[in-house]
Amino acid sequence: MPPPRYACGIDTHSSIAIRKLLLADAIAAIGEAGPLGLGLNALQRRNCLGMPPHNTAVRALAELGWFAGAALVALLVMVPWRLWPIARHNPAAAFLLCALAYITALSMVHGQLSRDVTLFLLLGAGVAASVPRREDS
Numbered sequence: 001m002p003p004p005r006y007a008c009g010i011d012t013h014s015s016i017a018i019r020k021l022l023l024a025d026a027i028a029a030i031g032e033a034g035p036l037g038l039g040l041n042a043l044q045r046r047n048c049l050g051m052p053p054h055n056t057a058v059r060a061l062a063e064l065g066w067f068a069g070a071a072l073v074a075l076l077v078m079v080p081w082r083l084w085p086i087a088r089h090n091p092a093a094a095f096l097l098c099a100l101a102y103i104t105a106l107s108m109v110h111g112q113l114s115r116d117v118t119l120f121l122l123l124g125a126g127v128a129a130s131v132p133r134r135e136d137s
Contacts, residue, residue: 007048007049008021008047008048008049012049018049018051019053019054021047021049022047022049022051022052022053022054023053023055023058025043025046025047025053026043026052026053026055026058026059026062027058029043029046029062030058030061030062030066030069033061033062033063033065033066034065034066035065035066035067036065036067037062037063037064037065037066037068037069038062038063039063040063040064040113040114041063041113041114042062042063043059043062043063052112054109054110054111054112055107055108055109055111056072056107056108056111056112056113056116056119057069057072057073057076057107057108057111059111059112059113060072060073060113061073063113064113075123075127076104076123079100079123079126079127079130080097080100080101080104080126082126082130083096083097083100083126083129083130084097086129086130092129093129096122096125096126096129097126099122100122100123100126103118103119103122104119107119
């Protein structure tokens, strides 16, 4: 086993230590971000490891600002909440809910906001599926 390498005061062979440092840096940046954020992919340049935090919600709060980050977090909560009763009776909605749960879980541990196209597509599909349809007379 190679000897551990250290940077920024952590063992760079430890994925957990790296993620803890990146998350701590990102949470500290949320306060500095303000309502309009630091800019897309700005967190990658703000820590000593040169890596972004792998959490879409935290990145949205810091990079896009408090308003856009709060809107994303609200969508991540409200879309599954509204799909749940529909998914009990509709297999397509059930599949959409499961796909959204899977992609959301992945984006919380491996997410990169500028590459989370699948998450945004599934959120949009979930919103569309959860809106009641009007019956045309």
